[in-house]
Amino acid sequence: MRxxxxxxxxxxxxxxxxxxxxTPALIAIPVSLTPKRFLSMPQGELSLRHxxxxxxxxxxxxxxxxxxxxxxxxxxxxxxxxxxxxxGLWRVSSKYSELVRAFLLLPLIIPxxxxxxxxxxxxxxxxxxxxxxxxxxAHTILAAPxxxxxxxxSLATFDPxxxxxxxxxGASNWTTMRRVILPSIKPGVFAGALFAFILSWDEIVVTxxxxxxxxxxxxxxMWNGIRENTDPTVAAAAVVLIAITLIxxxxxxxxxxxxxxxxxx
Amino acid sequence: MNALRKHIHPxxxxxxxxxxxxxxxxxxxxxxxxxxxxxxxxxGFGNYAKLGESDALIRILWTTVRICIITTVFSVxxxxxxxxxxxxxxxxxxxxxxxxxxxxxxxSILVRTFSWLMLLGRRGLVNVALEDIGLIAEPIxxxxxxxxxxxxxxxxxIPYAVLPLLVSMQAIDQRVMDASRNxxxxxxxxxxxxxxxxxxxxxxxxxxxxxILSLGxxxxxAVLGGGKVLMVAEYISVQLLVTLQWxxxxxxxxxxxxxxxxxxxxxxxxxxxxxxxxxxAR
Numbered sequence: 001m002r003x004x005x006x007x008x009x010x011x012x013x014x015x016x017x018x019x020x021x022x023t024p025a026l027i028a029i030p031v032s033l034t035p036k037r038f039l040s041m042p043q044g045e046l047s048l049r050h051x052x053x054x055x056x057x058x059x060x061x062x063x064x065x066x067x068x069x070x071x072x073x074x075x076x077x078x079x080x081x082x083x084x085x086x087x088g089l090w091r092v093s094s095k096y097s098e099l100v101r102a103f104l105l106l107p108l109i110i111p112x113x114x115x116x117x118x119x120x121x122x123x124x125x126x127x128x129x130x131x132x133x134x135x136x137x138a139h140t141i142l143a144a145p146x147x148x149x150x151x152x153x154s155l156a157t158f159d160p161x162x163x164x165x166x167x168x169x170g171a172s173n174w175t176t177m178r179r180v181i182l183p184s185i186k187p188g189v190f191a192g193a194l195f196a197f198i199l200s201w202d203e204i205v206v207t208x209x210x211x212x213x214x215x216x217x218x219x220x221x222m223w224n225g226i227r228e229n230t231d232p233t234v235a236a237a238a239v240v241l242i243a244i245t246l247i248x249x250x251x252x253x254x255x256x257x258x259x260x261x262x263x264x265x
Numbered sequence: 266m267n268a269l270r271k272h273i274h275p276x277x278x279x280x281x282x283x284x285x286x287x288x289x290x291x292x293x294x295x296x297x298x299x300x301x302x303x304x305x306x307x308x309g310f311g312n313y314a315k316l317g318e319s320d321a322l323i324r325i326l327w328t329t330v331r332i333c334i335i336t337t338v339f340s341v342x343x344x345x346x347x348x349x350x351x352x353x354x355x356x357x358x359x360x361x362x363x364x365x366x367x368x369x370x371x372x373s374i375l376v377r378t379f380s381w382l383m384l385l386g387r388r389g390l391v392n393v394a395l396e397d398i399g400l401i402a403e404p405i406x407x408x409x410x411x412x413x414x415x416x417x418x419x420x421x422x423i424p425y426a427v428l429p430l431l432v433s434m435q436a437i438d439q440r441v442m443d444a445s446r447n448x449x450x451x452x453x454x455x456x457x458x459x460x461x462x463x464x465x466x467x468x469x470x471x472x473x474x475x476x477i478l479s480l481g482x483x484x485x486x487a488v489l490g491g492g493k494v495l496m497v498a499e500y501i502s503v504q505l506l507v508t509l510q511w512x513x514x515x516x517x518x519x520x521x522x523x524x525x526x527x528x529x530x531x532x533x534x535x536x537x538x539x540x541x542x543x544x545x546a547r
Contacts, residue, residue, distance in 0.1 A: 006452065007353055014350030017343055018362055021369035021423060024380045027390060031383055039383065041390065081283040091276035100284060102533075107291055110525060111481020113498040114518045117505065118294035141291050144283055173275075202373045205483045208502070222375045226382060226488055235383075238376040245371050253364075 025242060032235035039232050050236040060221065060237065067201055067218040070132065074139040074200035079193040081140070082147025086188075087181060089148075090155045101148070108145035112205040115142060120209040130212040138210060139200040146199060147192030154188025187259040194252055295522070302515035312516035322513075326520075329496045332411065332486070333479040336418045340475045341468065343419070344426030348467075351427075352434045370424040378488045381417050382408070385489070409491035417485035425478060426471045429536065433467025470536040473528045480521060497521060 034040050035047035054060050085104065089097045107115060119138045120129075128134030158181070166176040182189070204219040211220060218237070225234030302312050316322055351362050384390050385407035392404040407413050437460070445455040483498040490496070497517055504514035 007350075010346055011350040011354060014347045014362065017347055017423070018365040018369075021420065022365050022372075024384055024420065025369075025372050025376055027380045027383050028376060041393075081286065084279040085283040088276040088278070088280035092274045092280070094274070097276075097280070100280065104283065104287060107287065109477060109529065110295075111477075111498065111521060113481045113483050113501055114295070114298075114522055115291070117298055117501065117514065117518055118291060120505065121297055122290060122294040137286075137290060141287055144287070148283075198371065202375070204375060205498075209506070219373070219375050222379070223484075226375065226379050229382065234379060238373075238379050241373050241376050245373065246368070249368055249371055 025238075028235045028238035028242065031232060032239045034232055034235075036232070038230055039235065050232045051239075053233050054236040054240070057233070059216075060233065063216055063218045063221040066132075066215055070135050070139065070215075070217060071197045071200040073132075073136045074143055075193050075197040077136065077140045078143040078196040079147050079189060082144040082192055082196075083151050083182075083185075083189050085144070086148050086151035086155060087177070087185075090152065101152075104148055105145045107142050112142070112203075116206040116209040119206055123210050129210055130214050132215060134210050135207065135215055135217070138206050139203055140196075142203065142206065143196035143199045146195040147189075150192040150195065151185055151188040154185035158184050187256065190255060191252070194248065198248065298515045299519050299522070301511050302519045305512035305515065312512045315513065315516070322517075325495050325497060325500050328411075328494060329480065332414060332418070332494070332496060333476055335415055336422055336479045337472055337476045339415075339419045340422040340426040341430075341472050344423050344430055344471060345464075345468070347423070348427050348430035348434055351431065366424050366427060374421065374484050377421065378417060378485055381413070381420070381485075381489060385413055385416065408489055409493045411490075411494050413489035413491075414486045414494050414496075417489045418479060418482060421482075421485060422475045422479060426475050429470040429474060430464065430467040433464050433470070433536070437463050466535045470532055473532045477525050477528055480525065 030041055031039060032050055033046040033048070034042040035045045035049065036042075089101050115138075119134075123129045123134050123138075126134075128137065162180055162184070163176055166180045167173075171179070202219060203217075204223055207217055207220050208223065211217065218241075222234055222237055222241075225231055225237070303310060305312075316326075347362070347366070351359050354362075382389075386392070387404045387406075387408075389407070391407065392401075395401045396404070407416070441459060441463070442455055445459045446452075450458070481498050482496070483502065486494055486496045487499045490499075501514045501517050504510045504517075
């Protein structure tokens, strides 16, 4: 009986904790609706003026656009390179390939401040500072390990005999890859692409180091807003970001449910 | 070409693009930073010797380690409680819990930091609410001190602590616990002597993962610490972007890097690294 009581107590505690994880972010909603010109809780009156400002301000719009371009390019590049690499590592599967895999995961776990230093150091002589190419390359290196992980997880359940069968039936390497391997690992590729997008869309530490004026991503602008701590437009931007997160999450959940249903049937 | 093929698996051909890119654009400059730490401004171990001379540096390192330890202890303990509850409830409830956990995982770090700024400030929602119900007369200082940094960091790290724990709890055979109860052990005995030891790999992985992530954490300490709580990551960025002292920054980065690699090595002895990060990415 004591175990049951403890379990119940712990479960209530866990729910409280989970709500503690999610609810603080919601405060951005009321703050974004304040009619005042400074960051405050609205009293009585509500206003959408800060959303209006967000969607008419040249600066914020260009940041949304730039972040979008960088995140999509990063996602495409990281997914392509990461998927190819994962398939290669799976094919080779030797002592050396496992070593290479561990090495390629490092950008994910090495503190971003160190990665930021590294990119900053190299981007100066290469002239990549404050450019789209510089940010996309840096984000791709940080995001590729995510793709490597998700695609490798999909490959782990793929039957290698299917690949042999395809080759025995006369398909070329390329056809086998495109028509046999890729369709079976689609869930992993999809998840990897999404994670890569989110990582780039949300990346601030490396961006702070390697961007300055001409490329000013959304996190960068939010960072500035947070540091100045006066303009409620930041709250409106935060609400938009929360909404985008929720939409992405729903798409992801539906997609992964469809995949589990497919494998089940 | 054919002779080469016999020795080198063709799979390497499609591994190469990413591998070459990471080596050239990532490993290269990191090695360069390690090199800088012993050559800039002059060759030798002058930068490392500063650790013995400068009280400020020691204070920053100590602040960082202290905050990381406290964050890790709280995140892993609270994470354990969440993971345990998730493993011991109905599937439906578990799905709801997992959704909350993942949503919090996905919300932008900047949004969360902004929210804490609104909640914890001198005139923030928490202080105002506490004053209104008459619990406090003066606003509590939640920000620009370690308390604020800890709240923000623990809040961020809990989901990272939960995921490896879930992986290891899932692997436990429930019948072992039943056997223990049948043999007359009490609920708490079973938990402490059977369940807890069985989750050790998850505990180690989760502890090290949170510690590593905390070590290089930049955003939350910089904002919620408000310049009063200086951790290594922020100090490095000041050295690079304001005072332009690559040597000192490189030395700190090297220390951090070796620390992280050592912890990864320990971690790999308890749990497969790809499992830990696979869990973290999902």
